[in-house]
Amino acid sequence: MKPRADGSIPPHQPNCFGCGPENAAGLGLNMHVDRSRVRADLVLDHRHEGAPGFAHGGVVASALDDLFGGVLVMLGRAAVTANLSVDYRAPALLGHRLRLTGWCARSDGRKLHLQGELHDAETLVAEARALFISVDGDHFQRSGATMPEEWNRWLAPVEAELPPSKPDI
Numbered sequence: 001m002k003p004r005a006d007g008s009i010p011p012h013q014p015n016c017f018g019c020g021p022e023n024a025a026g027l028g029l030n031m032h033v034d035r036s037r038v039r040a041d042l043v044l045d046h047r048h049e050g051a052p053g054f055a056h057g058g059v060v061a062s063a064l065d066d067l068f069g070g071v072l073v074m075l076g077r078a079a080v081t082a083n084l085s086v087d088y089r090a091p092a093l094l095g096h097r098l099r100l101t102g103w104c105a106r107s108d109g110r111k112l113h114l115q116g117e118l119h120d121a122e123t124l125v126a127e128a129r130a131l132f133i134s135v136d137g138d139h140f141q142r143s144g145a146t147m148p149e150e151w152n153r154w155l156a157p158v159e160a161e162l163p164p165s166k167p168d169i
């Protein structure tokens with residue numbers, strides 16, 4: 001799995017909660033590569049409500065987690081979330097166009113240290129740090145479900161070195 005020629009990132013799979021177009025309960029993220037970052041716009045609605053008019057914090061965390069899944073596609077590395085930490089800086093307002101940005105801060109063998117932000121215009125709504133651990137195909141075989149064909153190339157040997165992180169842009 002890799003970004004398309006136009007920079008857009010294909011869904012992890014059609015039913016992915018974060019980015020799958022066939023998941024009616026999902027967030028429907030459309031992600032794209034912008035230099036060494038992944039970006040996506042997100043408009044949350046009443047399905048995602050926590051406090052009245054505000055998005056549920058778990059939904060915000062889910063969006064950031066799946067955004068990191070887009071960073072993995074950009075990196076060409078299959079990995080899973082081992083740890084996700086979110087700092088909520090301002091309420092995420094329903095009906096607002098929110099902007100997600102994610103990137104790889106550094107990698108250390110199987111460990112990928114990813115960072116992301118959620119903005120509402122100039123307002124920082126949330127920022128996240130995550131540890132992802134590279135996995136191979138055996139990890140996903142445990143569900144017994146059929147793996148998407150395009151995952152085969154994505155599930156490269158976990159020893160493969162990542163290119164050096166690019167500076168912040």
Ligand SMILES: CCCCCCCC(=O)SCCNC(=O)CCNC(=O)[C@H](O)C(C)(C)COP(=O)(O)OP(=O)(O)OC[C@H]1O[C@@H](n2cnc3c(N)ncnc32)[C@H](O)[C@@H]1OP(=O)(O)O
Pocket residue numbers: 012065066068069078079080081082083110111131133135
């Ligand atoms: C890929 C699809 C799209 C992505 C969508 C968005 C991402 C997701 O939602 S993924 C779903 C949620 N995550 C999961 O289900 C993962 C569940 N956890 C696991 O399967 C395992 O714990 C896994 C694979 C993360 C690590 O297990 P394993 O491969 O045995 O590695 P393990 O030896 O325990 O850890 C490797 C290293 O990472 C470190 N590590 C592992 N977990 C953590 C943690 N939570 N915090 C800090 N360090 C950790 C270990 O200490 C170890 O470090 P070192 O090599 O220095 O000793």
